[in-house]
Amino acid sequence: MIETAGTSVEVRLPSRLGFEKVAMGTAASVAALMGFPSERIEDLKTAVAEACINAIEHGNQLNEQLSVGVILSATTDELEVKVIDNGSGIAKQPPRPDIDRKIHGEEDARGMGMFLMQALVDEAEWVRDSKGKGSYVRLVIRLDKESD
Amino acid sequence: MIETAGTSVEVRLPSRLGFEKVAMGTAASVAALMGFPSERIEDLKTAVAEACINAIEHGNQLNEQLSVGVILSATTDELEVKVIDNGSGIAKQPPRPDIDRKIHGEEDARGMGMFLMQALVDEAEWVRDSKGKGSYVRLVIRLDKESD
């Protein structure tokens, strides 16, 4: 195993839909280096993709002058991924998606990204911009934990 | 196809052997977005890995205070990858590896990284540090070109 504890990798992506896949590829490589099993890497990839899509779409509002930052920090037992945008963040958590309401047209078919992030990783926390440093979501997966 | 022309992705890696794989993962994802065929993506991955290993080992001399920068820039028909370190770069190209001399112990078994980069991508250029901005190798693969 390659020693990864204490290291951090940074990625900067353009605010264009599709580039979330680049963050997925980078996150998957870091998680593989740390020895995460493939199911956990799939969970992380989907969570990172959803975080980047929200940063591109809602945070940076598809403004290509702005970029999305992804910082991957490894400790001995966990990988933290911060996905940073230039928006003002989210005021409150959306309600948990309800498939029956969606199917019956009582709620928007969309609105599952944040739910999936929370469901797929061990920690998901949204932090609103303070002092113009950007808003971010912080995702954590732990090496000892099994896939949900 | 996702429109990638004019975009650039940046990665910053710690100067630790093994992290070249993270650059491979990122480069593979960008090349896939651009529509490169899988054989060309394999060529690029190996070239990027060798460039990062040299930046980590020779350029930054495994000093973990320093990081390796990777800038991936897409145009409509090519992907340019610059791998940047804090060293002073290479003074001259090493000779082309000669397998017979290697097998007979007449030259070092190592010394194939730069040769492989040149052989695998469409352009490979080494630029020495000027004004403390870092030395870099610039690799280019073109969308219209077949694998060598």
Add this chain to the structure above:
Amino acid sequence: MQTETRTTIDHTSTPGDQSVTVLRFSGDISSNSREPVLGAWQNVSSGPVLLDFTKVDYINSSGIALIIQMLMEADKTGRKVAAFGLTPHFQKVFTMVGIAKYAGLYKDEPTALASF
């Protein structure tokens, strides 16, 4: 890697000889897939519908929302829908968001066809 979505429409039948329309997706299922997903639904004949995800590399939450919109249409007209070819990861994701409640998720085409 193919990023655009392609949908091909096939026809097959259940073991009990009921005719079934199969929508075979390939590429990504994302916000760009509105036409290949919802447009394809317009061309589906009557009877049960099978969704083939075998050749899909990437599905995100916007793509899942399109699948849900397709299931809304199916629900309105009382059509049965089943899916196969999802990776274990995406079977889990589809189950998490509740899709499994409106479309059976099966490991392969024969198993899915036998469910109708």
Add this chain to the structure above:
Amino acid sequence: MQTETRTTIDHTSTPGDQSVTVLRFSGDISSNSREPVLGAWQNVSSGPVLLDFTKVDYINSSGIALIIQMLMEADKTGRKVAAFGLTPHFQKVFTMVGIAKYAGLYKDEPTALASF
């Protein structure tokens, strides 16, 4: 993804019944692989040697240099070496650096064994 190199030593024979040592590598072949590559060579009995790369995910130029050092040992003692299980990409890379001149590269184990 397994990053450390593992080597297991197997014994088999050619179609003509000559005994062959097989070194089966798995994981990465990189600068960390000195012991699993050159150490394994010390434990090889006489006769031809087969290198199995089927389970190798990643090979870099430092790892290739270790393979070359192994081939130096083989050359000194007049041992025949063949390899199989390389992806088309790494077959190309091994050919570019000249390894194919000192070790036949084959698509699978039977073809490689038949070459001795």
